Amino acid sequence: MSTAEETVGGEAQPWAEVTPDAARRLLVAAVEAFAERGYHATTTRDIAGRAGMSPAALYIHYKTKEELLHRISSIGHAKALDILRTAAGREGTATERLADAVGSFVRWHAGGRTTARVVQYELDSLGPEARAEIIALRRQCDAEVRGIIEDGVAEGAFDVPDVPGTTLAVLSLCIDVARWFNVGGARSPEEVGALYADLVLRMVGAEPLAGHAEPRELPRSARG
Amino acid sequence: MSTAEETVGGEAQPWAEVTPDAARRLLVAAVEAFAERGYHATTTRDIAGRAGMSPAALYIHYKTKEELLHRISSIGHAKALDILRTAAGREGTATERLADAVGSFVRWHAGGRTTARVVQYELDSLGPEARAEIIALRRQCDAEVRGIIEDGVAEGAFDVPDVPGTTLAVLSLCIDVARWFNVGGARSPEEVGALYADLVLRMVGAEPLAGHAEPRELPRSARG
DNA sequence: CCCGATACTGAGCGAGCGCTTAGCCCCGTC
DNA sequence: GACGGGGCTAAGCGCTCGCTCAGTATCGGG
Structure with a gap:
């Protein structure tokens, strides 16, 4: 949908649409914090800290948590x-x-x-x-x-x-x-x-795709 | 594993092993509250309230939330x-x-x-x-x-x-x-x-069970 | 050189949190 | 019928929460 928003190695970065820069940094920090600890266990101080800003800065770009x-x-x-x-x-x-x-x-x-x-x-x-x-x-x-x-x-x-x-x-x-x-x-x-x-x-009872990804053998064994 | 712990109509009640009675009531209240709002959004006052007790009563039966x-x-x-x-x-x-x-x-x-x-x-x-x-x-x-x-x-x-x-x-x-x-x-x-x-x-590529539950037609249509 | 706007910080408010403590009620025991 | 102890409550402690506000640094326009 938008252009060049993927990084190869890691996570996709589809937050290009969020501006200005500080608002995007806060949002990315919030994503990380919410994912790690959950919304309710995350504090606004934690989000702001991850974004390298003071707790009050959050409320310039967002009305509430x-x-x-x-x-x-x-x-x-x-x-x-x-x-x-x-x-x-x-x-x-x-x-x-x-x-x-x-x-x-x-x-x-x-x-x-x-x-x-x-x-x-x-x-x-x-x-x-x-x-x-x-x-x-x-x-x-x-x-x-x-x-x-x-x-x-x-x-x-x-x-x-x-x-x-x-x-x-x-x-x-x-x-x-x-x-x-x-x-x-x-x-x-x-x-x-x-x-x-x-x-x-x-x-769904479909015939498997021939050339695609029908696995022959598992590349590496998973956890025992 | 234990005897007669199911109620037909509603939810199973496998908390018979929790004694005394007040401890079980608190635990059941906690299950409901945690399920509705999540652990972090649930307060000890809410749990105790659902169990019909004061906030302090919780700490007689459990060391922490x-x-x-x-x-x-x-x-x-x-x-x-x-x-x-x-x-x-x-x-x-x-x-x-x-x-x-x-x-x-x-x-x-x-x-x-x-x-x-x-x-x-x-x-x-x-x-x-x-x-x-x-x-x-x-x-x-x-x-x-x-x-x-x-x-x-x-x-x-x-x-x-x-x-x-x-x-x-x-x-x-x-x-x-x-x-x-x-x-x-x-x-x-x-x-x-x-x-x-x-x-x-x-x-897993198994043959379906014959007499069991292979559905012929859906009893009622689900949400459109 | 001053101006207002913008982005941000330090300090802190009121509220609600998890948990504690002092004391009351009730019940089995002798 | 006085007593000891477990089950419970009212009150509240210390703390951290979401959020606010007065003040400061920065910067483009006149």
Whole structure:
């Protein structure tokens, strides 16, 4: 959507749209702090400290601590929806599109798990109106995935007795990556994305993609 | 494991082992409060209030607020492990045992989602030693599921290229039920358990169980 | 050289937190 | 029927929280 906002090695940096610079530094600091300790356990002094500023500086750029979470959540969900829309809207079979959607969605949750944790797991800390706004975005994510699955069923490529339930399960599987990823550290986001794409194709009863990522053998064994 | 601890209609009540009565009331109140607002956003005054007691009463039965969370987490994980062990240890094919494990594990997360939310999502609020103790229990849960999947592969009933990764995904899928269940409210714990057992059998490439829960048609349509 | 605007800091306010203490009530014991 | 002790409460301690405000450094325009 915007230009050149990825760094190769580490986490994506989709905060280019946040200006001025000090506001962005505060927001990035808040993402880190919220991801590590949770919204309620994070103090405004901690956020400001990570950004190299005094506690009072936060309130020049944000009205409240909750506004920070709201901004993070909004931008993050917009990015998540964008990923799913892109995969759902490309040309190809439903099988290819579903594998693409799951793969890229999982890569985003794994690679940017700091952001994803906040976006996916701190929703309840928002006030009612902000939460309602975010939930609307979530429903749109749900609709994108359900659309792909319905297409696959219509094509005859998928065998899915319960489309809404399976949609829920697929999204749940992807989202939960943000909770457990990197605690062991044995897998790369790309590996998890490929694994999950394969698992989801199995869940919907699709033939696996030939050339793609059907794993032959695991590169390295994970934790015993 | 203990006798007659289930109530039919609502949530399971596995707190019979907590005595005396006042300590149990406080613990149940804490579970509700932690599930609703999270550990850090819950005050000791709120817990005591829900239990119909003064704030100071809490400290007669528990040394700190964190000890409450620790107790809840310990008992909850023991119950979860017990469920998986029971399913893994019964006689039958790997397919039957995996379906049983997933079905009962999901029913527990859905039916007792208040408890499960605390148990599965407030782990980071514990101190280092308590957290390490709980993580050890989690690894045992992981081992039980991985054992069933390995059995299925050995039997030739499953086709699983990446056993540790698939184990992780299966557990993740089940656990995340505690996050989303009942927000829509369209499904019963039994329905979700049956759906998820079917989905997991597909993930491991097993033949679906004949007489069991392969859904023909969805009883009621879920949210549009 | 002064001006107002902008970005920020140091100090601190009121509130609510986790937890403690002093004392009361109640009940089984002899 | 006086007594000892566990279960509980009212009051409050010390602290940290989210947030505010008066004041300062910096800087472009006249």
